[in-house]
Amino acid sequence: MATTPVEHPTTSSTFPTRQKPIPYSLVRGRRTPLSSILPPLVFGTATFNHQYNDDPFALDTTGLVTSALTHGIRAFDTSPYYGPSEQLLGNALSTPFVRETFPRNSYMILTKVGRIASEEFDYSKEWVRQSIKTSLERLHTEYLDLVYCHDVEFVSPAEVLEAVRELRRIRDEEGTIRYVGISGFPIDVLGDMAELILRETGEPLDAVQSYANFTLQNQTLAGSRGIQRLRNAGVDVVPNASILGMGLLRRQGVPVGALGDFHPAPSTLREAVRKASDFCDSYGERIEVIAIRFALETWISAGSICGSKGDPASGVPWKHESNDDVGGLKLGVSVIGVSRAPELEKTMLVWRSILDGLEGGRDTAAQAGRWYRAWEWSRNRRKAVQILAEGVQEVLGEWFGYAWASPDPGYVNKRKKDDGGKVRELVEQSEAPWLTPAASPQCAPVAGLAEVREERDLPLR
Known part of the structure; x- marks a missing residue:
């Protein structure tokens, strides 16, 4: 079961009774x-997973989602x-307070x-x-705002086309989906798929x-x-996810959850990141x-051509x-991944400061009663971070711009192609309970893990 809501200070303060709707039509x-x-x-919410945490059910996910909402976050990716x-x-969004x-x-x-x-x-x-039916049930909602085809590099272009067409059919005929996109890691594959879908269907993707x-x-x-190639293919929005490289860019190294060390980065890249971390420490x-x-501040402008x-x-x-x-212009869209309240609080402080440095930030800060030099501090902080x-780029050397293979060479999709059993097998899987604390797999031994666990106060992804 999901965790019991924790009433953080932000949820017990004076607040409007109901928040305004997003203007969709x-x-x-x-x-x-x-x-x-x-x-x-x-x-x-990829961090609500055994990859990043020993037991996601032990996290205060309800309190975390509630706090995110009170701080103004209005979109959740899962x-x-x-x-x-x-x-x-879904359980966090279904508490009486949130509803x-x-x-x-x-x-x-x-x-x-x-x-x-x-x-x-x-x-x-x-x-x-x-899958859509099951997601609607788990998330306790009548519609999904955006549905991606997940990690398109692992299947053929024909399979991606089939899935996109079916998602659009559901969108147009059933109304339980509003927008359709794709997701994945290899940049070239994302570009290939966006161009193929536009060419074959005559309609560009809403998001990549x-x-x-x-x-x-x-x-x-x-x-x-x-992003330029995706824009040329008519893609409306390009969200940038995993700004810490799935946890690679952390002083303590990649996060290790109940499934052990899943990260695809080679040891030489990890060593280079460690040197870059020492550089920052100095x-x-x-x-x-x-x-x-x-990543957040730079993508606001770099991603604006396919922003929102x-x-x-x-x-x-x-x-x-x-x-x-904050200026009325499109802003590049970023996805953050956190597991605990301190991670969220620190990220929101950074985000607030970034917004203070945008056009209109000086007046917004003054009207809100914040420090009159917040805009100036934000601009100076941007310069320091850029330096x-x-x-870091110099320290990384040849590893700057490196992308690991996805999928690995020799990858084979182990999914059975028995058409007659597909839906039955999915229904059986969707009804099976998720791992509970008692059933969670043991984490692979990792040197220094105790130290890592003590310092989880910054985002994992």
Whole structure:
């Protein structure tokens, strides 16, 4: 079962009784562009998973989601592949407090289809239909705002086309989906798929989510092979996920949950990141702090050509922030992943400071009663972070811009292709309980793990 809500100070303060809806409309077949309403900061729940934590059910996911909402976050990203993530998120969004204060139309839910396990994928129409049905049930909602085809590099282009077409059919005929996109790691594959879908269907994708490709270590997404190519293929929004490179860019190294060390980065890259971390330490900074601020702040502008005018999270409890308050321009969309309240609080402080440095930030800070020099401090902080980011790039050397293989050479999809059993097998799997604390697998022994666990106060992804 999900955790009991924790009433953080932000949830017991004076607040509006109901939050305003996101302005979505569908008139004569024309829907509001995703780039007009998607918030530029999305809460990613991949960390509600055994990959990142020994036992996700032991996390205060309800309190965490509630606190995120009170700080202005209005979009949540999940997936059936993320273990119990959909279930935990759905339960957190279904508490009486959240239902009363944050109506379903005041936030967005983003999920995925197609990936079942590390080596199992099914993009068939039958699986897509059943996966959507199961996600709706787990998330306790009547519709999904955006659905991605999950990790498209693991299947053939024909399979991706089949899944996209089925998602769009569900969107148009059943109305339980509003927008359709794809996600994955290899930049070139994302570009190939976006171009193929536009060419074969005549309709561009609403969104293409890339992860770990715009960080301190790898900024390929910002180049001509990345966001520019996707824009040319008509993609509306390109969210940048996993700004810490799935936890690679942390002083203590990659996070190790109940499934052991899952990270694909080779040992030589990890060693280079460790040297970069020591470099940041020598200037009194933690590499993850620099990495978070650099990625969030830089992607706001670098990702703006496929960004959004949705209202950003204010980072301040119960304070609404509009896009007009920060200049009225499109902002690049980022996805953050946290597991605990201190991680969220630190990230929101960084985000608030970043917004203070944008056009209009000086006036917004003054009107809100914050420090009159907040705008100046934010601009100076940006310069300092940029200098250290360039230093990290020099330390990384040949490893700057490196991307690991996805999938690994020789990968074979282990999903059975027995059409007659697909839906039955999915139903059986969806009804099976998620791992509980007593059934959680043991974590592989890792040197220094006790020290790592003591310092989990900054985001994992």
